[in-house]
Amino acid sequence: MSVEKGTLDGKVIIITGGGTGLGRSMAFRLAEEGADIVVAARRLPPLEETAAGVRERGGKALVVPTDVTDTAQVNSLIEKTLAEMGKIDVLINNAGIVRGERPKFMWEISEQDWRIGIDVNLSSAFYCSRAVSKYFADRKGGNIIMVASGEGFRGQRNSFMYNTAKAGVVNLTRVMALTLAEYNIRVNCIVPGFVDTYEYQPEEYQKVMAERRATRKLFVPVGHTGKPDDIGYVAVFLCSDASDYVTAGCFISDGGGLAGGFATTGYAPVVSLKEGLA
Amino acid sequence: MTAKAFLLKGKVALVAGDSKLWTKPVAAALAGAYADIAIAAKSSPKLTEAVEAVREETGRKAIAIPTDVTNPTQVQGAVHQVIAEYGRIDILVNAGDIHFFQPFVEIKSAEWDKVMDYNFNSALNFCRATGKQMLEQKNGRIINIVSGLAERGMANGSAYCVAMGGVLQLTRALALEWALQGITVNAIGTGWFTEPGNPIDERLARYIPVRRYGEPEEIGSLVVYLASDVTEFTTGQLMYVDGGLMAHA
Numbered sequence: 001m002s003v004e005k006g007t008l009d010g011k012v013i014i015i016t017g018g019g020t021g022l023g024r025s026m027a028f029r030l031a032e033e034g035a036d037i038v039v040a041a042r043r044l045p046p047l048e049e050t051a052a053g054v055r056e057r058g059g060k061a062l063v064v065p066t067d068v069t070d071t072a073q074v075n076s077l078i079e080k081t082l083a084e085m086g087k088i089d090v091l092i093n094n095a096g097i098v099r100g101e102r103p104k105f106m107w108e109i110s111e112q113d114w115r116i117g118i119d120v121n122l123s124s125a126f127y128c129s130r131a132v133s134k135y136f137a138d139r140k141g142g143n144i145i146m147v148a149s150g151e152g153f154r155g156q157r158n159s160f161m162y163n164t165a166k167a168g169v170v171n172l173t174r175v176m177a178l179t180l181a182e183y184n185i186r187v188n189c190i191v192p193g194f195v196d197t198y199e200y201q202p203e204e205y206q207k208v209m210a211e212r213r214a215t216r217k218l219f220v221p222v223g224h225t226g227k228p229d230d231i232g233y234v235a236v237f238l239c240s241d242a243s244d245y246v247t248a249g250c251f252i253s254d255g256g257g258l259a260g261g262f263a264t265t266g267y268a269p270v271v272s273l274k275e276g277l278a
Numbered sequence: 279m280t281a282k283a284f285l286l287k288g289k290v291a292l293v294a295g296d297s298k299l300w301t302k303p304v305a306a307a308l309a310g311a312y313a314d315i316a317i318a319a320k321s322s323p324k325l326t327e328a329v330e331a332v333r334e335e336t337g338r339k340a341i342a343i344p345t346d347v348t349n350p351t352q353v354q355g356a357v358h359q360v361i362a363e364y365g366r367i368d369i370l371v372n373a374g375d376i377h378f379f380q381p382f383v384e385i386k387s388a389e390w391d392k393v394m395d396y397n398f399n400s401a402l403n404f405c406r407a408t409g410k411q412m413l414e415q416k417n418g419r420i421i422n423i424v425s426g427l428a429e430r431g432m433a434n435g436s437a438y439c440v441a442m443g444g445v446l447q448l449t450r451a452l453a454l455e456w457a458l459q460g461i462t463v464n465a466i467g468t469g470w471f472t473e474p475g476n477p478i479d480e481r482l483a484r485y486i487p488v489r490r491y492g493e494p495e496e497i498g499s500l501v502v503y504l505a506s507d508v509t510e511f512t513t514g515q516l517m518y519v520d521g522g523l524m525a526h527a
Binding site for chain 1: 430482525526
């Protein structure tokens with residue numbers, strides 16, 4: 001790889017939920033390729049840390065505290081970015097939550113629970129994409145990257161809003177890609193499997209996730225959960241010119257999870273032909 | 279009990295392929311919905327047993343056609359025999375399913391070929407031989423029984439996965455090719471089922487959302503449904519009977 005010139009030199013990339021986990025990894029890996037980064041999430045301290053990391057890597061960084069479920073704040077994120085950075089090349093809709101709290105019984109889920117779950121994980125991606133779409137269309141060029149989850153392709157007990165919203169993200173990707181293709185706007189979707197993203201999260205959340213980790217390994221054919229960089233580099237590919245002809249695609253990085261799932265990981269029967277013949 | 283709308287009165291069904299699991303319950307289910315039955319599989323006491331069970335339990339006509347299902351000429355002969363006996367073939371169920379799981383690099387060519395022969399070429403041969411008759415009739419139902427491993431990978435399952443994936447793609451391609459000829463081609467996807475002489479693996483049973491293996495008889499009602507007249511708009515599809523297996527991670 002060339003070290004003189006990054007493949008993303010001068011590109012301005014907005015990452016929602018850019019303070020922690022996957023968002024932070026994307027920010028750093030993109031900055032290392034020369035991109036300037038705008039991070040937008042609710043909590044300021046993690047955003048500042050990410051921005052500092054981007055600057056250390058030689059990129060410009062802008063922090064815009066944003067609740068991505070609030071359309072006014074989303075619109076102002078786009079305006080502020082254009083005012084400060086002069087342009088936008090890529091929007092990465094990374095914001096989302098996997099709540100560490102105990103799942104509720106279906107009959108205990110309130111309308112508010114439902115709306116929050118769908119808003120944060122699905123509607124926010126639509127709001128941000130909508131806010132930037134006119135700008136991208138007028139400019140005859142743009143790149144939107146969605147972040148779904150392997151859960152968007154499968155069911156999971158008690159995971160109502162998350163799995164439903166992520167399935168929505170997958171199909172929203174396709175609808176936007178087809179709709180916006182004529183404006184030279186590409187829309188693709190990154191699909192992480194089980195990735196440990198809790199290192200910057202509150203302690204309580206970390207505890208719950210660490211407990212889940214052992215079970216999760218059972219569903220990952222490579223035998224271990226992923227790390228944020230396993231996703232960060234997918235973002236580098238999708239942000240770069242290397243993917244110019246790629247749109248409406250799902251880019252799955254899940255340790256083989258979605259390729260399997262017919263049996264627990266590690267299950268490898270040995271049956272000879274003699275036994276097998278009817 | 280089969281709903282009236284799904285009954286197969288006056289229809290002729292050919293259950294084809296070598297399988298420990300599916301032949302007998304599929305034939306019994308079709309006969310239970312009043313279809314007349316022919317079973318083409320290799321000559322064995324199991325074949326005789328399956329045909330006799332149909333006759334005894336349902337009172338329908340049933341003939342056994344001992345066939346090397348991997349041999350196209352013999353398969354053609356078997357189909358001719360069904361037509362000679364019953365005058366037509368309305369339903370073909372490809373039930374071929376032999377199990378073979380080995381590390382990929384240790385599989386001998388002869389073993390690989392055999393898995394392809396019994397799990398894929400058998401379906402291919404019967405689709406070809408029966409398809410001609412169905413095209414003449416301008417009517418037909420083909421149901422291919424596959425495993426969820428047609429869509430998923432599994433360690434040591436290379437040969438099996440490839441063969442099953444082949445049958446699934448054959449299903450989709452033929453569905454389109456014959457869509458205007460009154461022939462529907464669909465697949466039934468299966469998960470983990472109990473097998474005579476094979477103990478249940480509790481770890482796998484816990485992995486299945488309904489927490490148990492299926493009984494082979496449990497695919498019968500979907501076979502009947504897909505074989506019936508009401509499904510003429512359903513083609514090229516894969517439907518699972520798997521206790522929820524394919525829905526979760």
